Amino acid sequence: MKQLDISIAFFRSGILGYGGGPSSIPLVHKEVVERFKWMNDDEFADVLALGNTLPGPINTKMAGYIGYRVGGYLGMINAILSSILPTILLMIILLTSLSSVKDLPWVAGMTKAVVPVVGVMMATLTWDFFKKSYQTLGKIKAGLVVIGSLLLLQVLGIHPGILIAAILIFALVKKDKAPKAAEKNVERGVG
Amino acid sequence: MMLYWHIFLAFFIPGIVGYGGGPSSIPLVENEVVGHYGWMTVQEFSEVLALGNALPGPIATKMAGYIGYEVGGVIGSVIGVFATVAPSLILMIVLLGILYKYKESPRVKRMTTYIRPTIAVLLGVMTFNFFFTSYHNSGVLQTVFLIAASLLLLEKFKVHPAYVIVGSLAYGALFL
Numbered sequence: 201m202k203q204l205d206i207s208i209a210f211f212r213s214g215i216l217g218y219g220g221g222p223s224s225i226p227l228v229h230k231e232v233v234e235r236f237k238w239m240n241d242d243e244f245a246d247v248l249a250l251g252n253t254l255p256g257p258i259n260t261k262m263a264g265y266i267g268y269r270v271g272g273y274l275g276m277i278n279a280i281l282s283s284i285l286p287t288i289l290l291m292i293i294l295l296t297s298l299s300s301v302k303d304l305p306w307v308a309g310m311t312k313a314v315v316p317v318v319g320v321m322m323a324t325l326t327w328d329f330f331k332k333s334y335q336t337l338g339k340i341k342a343g344l345v346v347i348g349s350l351l352l353l354q355v356l357g358i359h360p361g362i363l364i365a366a367i368l369i370f371a372l373v374k375k376d377k378a379p380k381a382a383e384k385n386v387e388r389g390v391g
Numbered sequence: 392m393m394l395y396w397h398i399f400l401a402f403f404i405p406g407i408v409g410y411g412g413g414p415s416s417i418p419l420v421e422n423e424v425v426g427h428y429g430w431m432t433v434q435e436f437s438e439v440l441a442l443g444n445a446l447p448g449p450i451a452t453k454m455a456g457y458i459g460y461e462v463g464g465v466i467g468s469v470i471g472v473f474a475t476v477a478p479s480l481i482l483m484i485v486l487l488g489i490l491y492k493y494k495e496s497p498r499v500k501r502m503t504t505y506i507r508p509t510i511a512v513l514l515g516v517m518t519f520n521f522f523f524t525s526y527h528n529s530g531v532l533q534t535v536f537l538i539a540a541s542l543l544l545l546e547k548f549k550v551h552p553a554y555v556i557v558g559s560l561a562y563g564a565l566f567l
Contacts, residue, residue: 214447214448216557217447218447225517227552242503245503245506245507245510246487247487249506256407256416257475257476260475261479261483276484280476284452284476287447288452288453291442291456291457292456292460294442295457306565309564309566309567310563310564311444312525312528313533313560313562314556315528315529316521316529316538319521320541320542321545322518325514326511326514329507329511330508337505337508345508349509349512350512353513353516360509360513364509364510367502368502371502371505372498
C-alpha cells in the first residue's frame, strides 16, 4: 500500500509539473506534507534547502530522498520512476512518431495556461515559508535575512547553492549562546 | 561498451556540475551532446528541447532519457537517466542521513531556522519568474484571470491542484 502511495504521489507531481523540475516543488509539497503526511514543513524545508545546495536536478533528488525515507531503497526507485518514466516514454513516442507536436497551437496553449497556475502554487508555498520564518526567527531577524538574501541573490548574482551552503555552515559552526554568556562572566570575574 | 561509457559521462558531468535544478544543466548537456560527442546537431537538439519543454515532468531526465535512447537504445536511455539522477541523489541521502542523526542538536535545529527565509526568497524569485513568463507569453489579461481563478479554486475552495492544472490545460488548449 505504501509503495502504491509513493507511486501515486510522485506520478501526480511529475506529470503535472510543467516547466521543468522546480515547477513541481509545490506539488511535491502538497502530496508529501499535506496529503500523505510523510514529513512536516520543517523536514520538507530541510530537504529543499539541501536539494538546492547540491548539484543535479531538484525533482529527482527530492523524489529519491523522500521515497527512500518512506519506503527504503524500493521506495526510492519507485518514486524516481513514477516521476520521470511517464514523460520520458511520452517524449520517445512523440519524437519517434511525429515530430511536429510542439507546433500544434493547442499544445502551445496548454503550456502557456499552466504557467501562472504553477506560479500561484509557488506563491502560496513562498508565503508559508515567510510566515514560518517570522514565527521562528522574529520579525527583525527574519526580515534581515530576507533582505540580505534578496540582495545577494538578485543584485549581486551570488549562486543560491553557495549562499545556502554558507548559511548552513554558519549555523553549524556559530558558537551557542549559553556558553558565550558563561565565557563573558568568567572574563568579568578575572578582570 | 565504449558508447555506453560515453553516454554515462555525457550526462554524469552536467548532472554533477549543474547547480540549481534541471533547467540550469541544459546548456551543459548541449555542450556534451552537440559539442563534445557530436551525437546531434544544434538544430536537432533545440527541437528535442522544445518538445521537452512542451511536455510535463522534470526536463533534465527527459532529455537524458530521450538522447540516451537515440544514441544507445533502451540501455542507453537507462544509463543516461541513471547518470543524471544517481550521483547527486546518493550525496543527498548520505548528507540528510547525517543531519537526521544529529536532529536533536541545537546546531542542526538552528540550520533549519536560519535557512528558511533564504528558501522563501528563492521560492519568491521563482514565483516572480513564473508570473513574468506568463505575462510575456499570454499577456496581462489572461495572466491575471488565470492567477485569480486558480487562487480562488486552490485557496478558497480547496480544490486539489491536479484538477486545477488539468483545468488550466484545457483552458489553454481552447483559448490560448
